[in-house]
Amino acid sequence: MLDNRALVAAFVAWLIAQVIKLVIGLVRDGRINLRYLVSTGGMPSAHSALVTALTVAIGRQAGLQSPLFAIAAVFAAVVLYDAAGLRQAVSIQARILNRMLDEIFSQHAISESRLREFLGHTPFEVSVGFGLGVLIGFVLTL
Secondary structure, eight states: OTTOHHHHHHHHHHHHHHHHHHHHHHHHHSSOOGGGGTOSSSSSOHHHHHHHHHHHHHHHHHOTTSHHHHHHHHHHHHHHHIIIIIHHHHHHHHHHHHHHHHHHHHSSOOOOOOOOOOOSOOHHHHHHHHHHHHHHHHHTTO
16 A cells, blocks of 8 residues: 555645644644644644645546546545535534523533534635645655
């Protein structure tokens, strides 16, 4: 599997994105939080970096006219749209629902479970992940 440059490029892009999240968390929080290595959401989008690096590597190896590149490009488009659109909308809804729960439960002595608010990415986070994926995809297929 290590001979598969497209797979290696995708994994390396994902890993670098997750490490960047860890470093940003360290700077922001003043401590290392290893959860950033496996978390969703945040800067940059590891999903975007992974699928973009995969697509670029396949395009460079198989050619832009290949059916394999077409599959990877469509797959990447769906993931990018999901990361910035659908997941972001779910995050906003979770934030609103959590505020509503806070208001309801502040009036009653009932414990509540909070919804996870950081599922998606802003368009900027997706763009940075996309750029990282393009860079890694090109570098690892030279």
